[in-house]
Amino acid sequence: MVSVRMEKVSKNYGKVVGIKDLSLSIKDGEYVAILGPTGAGKTTTMYILAGLISPSSGKVFFDDVDVTNIPAEDRQIGFVFEEYNLFPRMSVEKNILFGPIVKNLDLSVSRKVAYELLNLLNIKGKEKNYPDEISGGQKQRVALARAIVSNAKLLIMDDPLRALDAKIRDILQVELRKLVKDLGLTCIHATHDTHEAMRVADRILIFKDGQIVQEGTPEEIYNNPYSIYVADFLGENVSFKGKIVVENEEKYLLTENNLKLRVQTDFSSGTNVVALVPLELIDVYNKEESSNLNYDNIIPGKLIQAKLIGEFFELILDISGMKLKAYELIGKKNVPTSPNSEIVVGMDKDDFRIFELKNEKLINSEKSIEDE
């Protein structure tokens, strides 16, 4: 339990910039996810917080105490990596108790905590097993128990679930969040998986080129991405290019292929824009249902192809000669699936994420951080 703050921290590797002037703050007991592609500076940030590397400039505070020059072993941090890094010649129990032994903690207390953790993590009964006798998911649970057992206040995890099967990843996402919340830990979890970040975290920081480009709760970020970069990173979108027009005080997007879509935007009439709609917000119905629908935009079209991809149907549609994709949860009633059937698409005006298009190039609607 600790609050964390980074102030204008930079880290250069020779000429390569790892992170640049990065400031962030994490509240006591908060679960924060760092989301970004490879090379965005996620790992550098984690290593600096852990004290495994020191920043080129800037400061790090835990509970308002400057820890910039305090070594890793004195920071009360638990670290979990993508690779489990368990000692292969030690049993599960010895692996977990390694920290307390080295730190000379009271072993009777640590052993009790270790057993509680094993219980919480559903790996009771594996204490005497060796790492090569347990599965990947179990190894990562042991690594987690080891990270927490010596009174860690801050848990830092660098893509901890990446190497695991989808099913195990699902299960561990839930367990991780529960464990962190039950123990009241402050937690930072880096991942490149948007869904994982949304599932585990209270708040998400989106990284790009060593800087934070947006932060907020999953819902805030999803509903209002500041840039095309963020919208694209969050998931798949359909994009409409066109011009904003105003009629009867309502704003519309007139697209290149002459669709007129009611939208909600601050951009004024005549602005060239690109509008993105997440595929899961494009609602598709059989044509017969169109009279019962209540959307700002209802557009007729044709279904080209429907494919079952797990929890969603992936629908390929033809709307005014434009080919687009939509996702429908399979739980929805009457999802159209027969090819060539007549369909209608429903989209509300706040489904569109709109960005200005300048000189035929995509430019973020928000001022980028580099300009500050």
Next chain:
Amino acid sequence: MTEIQFKHVTKIFGKKVEAVKDLSFIIEDGEYVSLIGPSGCGKTTTLRLLAGTVLPTRGKIFFDNEEVEKLPIQKRNLGFVFQHFAIFPHMNVWENIAYGPTVKGKRKSEIEELVEHSLSSVQMKKRAESFPSELSAPELQKVSLARVIAAEAKILLLDEPLGALDQKIREEFQFFLRDFVKKQGLTAIHVTHDQAEALSISDKVIVLNKGQLIQMGTPEDLIFSPTNLFTSFFVGESDFIEGYILDDSTRFSKVRVGLESVYVQNAGISKGERVVIAIRREFFDVKKPNKNNENFLTGKIISDKFLGLFRRVKVLLKNQQIIEAKIHAKSPIKFKENETVHVIIDPSRTRCFEFPKEGIQKSLEM
């Protein structure tokens, strides 16, 4: 094009590690089949048995009704594609593809014809002179596929073939791969840890656990009609609600859950029996209490969490079980913690299984 049959195949490594147990299935000529299951379930062993690099301890494997063990390796007509390409780095694309036919001692003109044909089958004619180090990951994988064609393989074995590709490219490549297999008329067996990939690429999927075949079926079968608890659990996300059959005389069985009752798919389980109702999380609907609601269980909201692709609504049912519904990201109703709700159950979208003797937890062990 070859039909593959496994008849009661068991493979034991060392003295006691049963990697696959009494495995029987038929893969039809020209079918695209994926193998999925938790790590250690026997997927890779099954692939190695097909390849002939390990032999069954018991049971038999047939290619077109001929026992594989009796077929010399060069007559098995197998092609391989691995996650890590396995392409010769010092040979250009053309030479890599020509390697197989050359080793087989084909005539020069024949080799040239085969390589040209193979290159065009993967749309890589322009890259014939390139070296592997100049190619992107999907291009390297196309070279592996061209090599399969040049070797005149009929069966394609794929071990995590898309594992080295980025997510977006992966999806495009899935489409390419399936199209390629179908055009070339190959029988394909694809091992993957990515369920979504298996479901979207295959004609049929085999679910394995602890070396045993749990279910084989089309993607639709696995999603809409799982035949057992493990498939319901492993493919996608489901919740399991415990109860007792009250009435089994109609199309839908009436099941007592705690102090309430709901109708579920009739699975031929008789009155009084203890059962588990399996429901995929996207099949639940959560509504505010209303006298028009039908076939529901009452509960209290634990959380309503937004996730982008959908929302997850967690409900504590009256019988103290927790279920989680996946609902549309923009669904207009928002729930407050502790609010009383009705969890609506569509009987046609439920599955009902006998309560496993060893308990639910144990029966789902991976």
